[in-house]
Amino acid sequence: MIAKLCFWVKKTAPIQSQVILLALLSNYAVAQEYIIKLKNGQLEDSLMLSAPSADFSYKIVDSESDLNLIKIEAETEFINDDPIALMKDYFDAEYVVENVPVYAFIDASDPRRPEQWGLDIVQAAQAWDISAGSDQVVVAVIDSGVFLAHEDLKDNLWVNYNEVVNNGIDDDNNGFVDDINGWDFNGNDNNPNDETSAANPGHGTHCAGIIGASCGNHLGICGVSPQVSLMAVRFLDANGSGDLFASTKAINYAVNNGAHIISASWGATIPQASAQPIIDAIVRAEERGVIFIAAAANDGKSNDTTSVYPANAQTPHMISVAASNKADDKPVWSNYGRKVDIAAPGENILSTIPNGYRDLSGTSMATPMVSGIVALMKSVDISLSGAVVRSILQSTGKEVNIDTASRRRADAYNAVKAVADKKLTVVPATKTLAPNDSQDFSAWGGRAPYQFASLNPGVATIDQNGHLVAVSEGDVTIEVTDADNNKATSVSIKVGSAAADPGGGSCPFADPMLCMILCGIMPELPWCQDMPAPPPPPGP
Numbered sequence: 001m002i003a004k005l006c007f008w009v010k011k012t013a014p015i016q017s018q019v020i021l022l023a024l025l026s027n028y029a030v031a032q033e034y035i036i037k038l039k040n041g042q043l044e045d046s047l048m049l050s051a052p053s054a055d056f057s058y059k060i061v062d063s064e065s066d067l068n069l070i071k072i073e074a075e076t077e078f079i080n081d082d083p084i085a086l087m088k089d090y091f092d093a094e095y096v097v098e099n100v101p102v103y104a105f106i107d108a109s110d111p112r113r114p115e116q117w118g119l120d121i122v123q124a125a126q127a128w129d130i131s132a133g134s135d136q137v138v139v140a141v142i143d144s145g146v147f148l149a150h151e152d153l154k155d156n157l158w159v160n161y162n163e164v165v166n167n168g169i170d171d172d173n174n175g176f177v178d179d180i181n182g183w184d185f186n187g188n189d190n191n192p193n194d195e196t197s198a199a200n201p202g203h204g205t206h207c208a209g210i211i212g213a214s215c216g217n218h219l220g221i222c223g224v225s226p227q228v229s230l231m232a233v234r235f236l237d238a239n240g241s242g243d244l245f246a247s248t249k250a251i252n253y254a255v256n257n258g259a260h261i262i263s264a265s266w267g268a269t270i271p272q273a274s275a276q277p278i279i280d281a282i283v284r285a286e287e288r289g290v291i292f293i294a295a296a297a298n299d300g301k302s303n304d305t306t307s308v309y310p311a312n313a314q315t316p317h318m319i320s321v322a323a324s325n326k327a328d329d330k331p332v333w334s335n336y337g338r339k340v341d342i343a344a345p346g347e348n349i350l351s352t353i354p355n356g357y358r359d360l361s362g363t364s365m366a367t368p369m370v371s372g373i374v375a376l377m378k379s380v381d382i383s384l385s386g387a388v389v390r391s392i393l394q395s396t397g398k399e400v401n402i403d404t405a406s407r408r409r410a411d412a413y414n415a416v417k418a419v420a421d422k423k424l425t426v427v428p429a430t431k432t433l434a435p436n437d438s439q440d441f442s443a444w445g446g447r448a449p450y451q452f453a454s455l456n457p458g459v460a461t462i463d464q465n466g467h468l469v470a471v472s473e474g475d476v477t478i479e480v481t482d483a484d485n486n487k488a489t490s491v492s493i494k495v496g497s498a499a500a501d502p503g504g505g506s507c508p509f510a511d512p513m514l515c516m517i518l519c520g521i522m523p524e525l526p527w528c529q530d531m532p533a534p535p536p537p538p539g540p
Helices: 043-047 081-092 117-121 124-128 203-213 244-255 275-289 364-379 388-397 412-420 512-521 526-530
Strands: 004-008 011-013 020-022 031-036 058-064 069-074 095-098 104-106 139-144 182-184 229-235 259-263 266-269 293-294 320-326 343-347 349-353 356-359 425-428 431-432 438-440 443-446 451-454 458-461 469-470 475-476 478-481 486-489 492-493
Touching: 031 081, 058 469, 069 081, 081 293, 095 478, 104 388, 117 124, 117 343, 117 438, 124 412, 139 203, 139 244, 139 364, 139 443, 182 244, 203 229, 203 356, 244 275, 259 364, 266 293, 275 293, 293 364, 320 364, 320 388, 343 364, 343 388, 349 364, 349 478, 356 364, 364 388, 364 412, 388 412, 388 425, 388 443, 412 475, 425 486, 451 458
Parallel strands: 139 229, 139 259, 182 229, 259 293, 293 320, 320 343, 431 492
Antiparallel strands: 004 266, 011 356, 020 104, 031 069, 031 095, 058 069, 349 356, 425 443, 438 469, 451 478, 458 469, 475 492, 478 486
């Protein structure tokens, strides 16, 4: 069986948006790192220090001799002591300061930035005050390709520096010749440029711009993460269609070549059994630490009763995305349900297309919005797992009346700040379980050890170590307390009859009459809600 995988987009009318000023930002300290200015003649002696202080344990991790600076990593938690005063005295130093990261401030003055309502509603500009992203974070845009020469994208393209440009040799022995910016699994060549048609105005290019269009170039728009690296991986054709096998090869390429995040604004309404190759590819990606972000689809249906893949794969570290509009409502066409993790702006989103800019709508646009936010989060802490990222997005998002597992819309500033502050977070933030099911919970941020409690033990009990057992149908909130008595709660844990995979949202048989007949016998079958009534028997 060849499944047709189509991108999900609602087309609307054309449109344009933003600038970058490099500046220093000192919002938070790198954990336990300090810079020490030594007095003249002390540097060599300090570098020879090997014994730990009686007051604290440390190691010298770097030095700058011209400025008489050393960087140390303190291995002691300073609870009652002032670490600055302690180290200044110990090293007889001129001064001691905390080591802090530096970032770029974003001057939002690119010409069409005012038209990007989605960036405003997710508080992207406020998030950029913490981090404007990093080119060390690689997002693979697996789609219809990316217009590599676009004025707002060319400076943020991922570059395979292990490959020599156009020498016809697979220099890095990765199995792909001259794959400088990515690969085309539709044409099986090293040209992953977007190809357009009446059905595809530049879907992959539009997704790439939402994630990481440049800022500060006095051109067009800004991406959510304007300093990211965009890996172009094409498998959809000019009409926006591909197949299962090509999608798995595209995912594998991204994983093998250093992607941290995969943005997938495509899918198919197929049974889980038919989607197994994609699920296997996602599982392998997660085993390599890659976060897979998928669009929920544009059928206006519940993914709890409609089998959409890859969005419904529900693997431990992936994120599925519904669309929201300016009013934080669900557009009528967006899919929804508890198998969807979060919503994000997806209606009338301005972004890049080949040789220009345009508004498009769809969960295809909401997905790269989340991918860009996750790229910002990873720029602050590259070690974040998908499960932690999803929980932070859900617990820090704005509450909206959109039916998803979290009933939240992603907020870039709140999510990035939570990462920077290492805000205590319950993982997972939400879950759907059947009675008698169990689930292990953990915590991120704060300070271990953690203790867990159920705020509604009649629905679910949880031991202090985080092992939950569902008791009866209902909703329950999980609370975690850290070593400093900080508390955090989950979003919601639902105990009820878990919706089984429905095997497809449309008739799975070639002859629709067979489905009509079966629906007359078993109307609860998942495709029956969309089937016309069977014709009446012929009259006498």
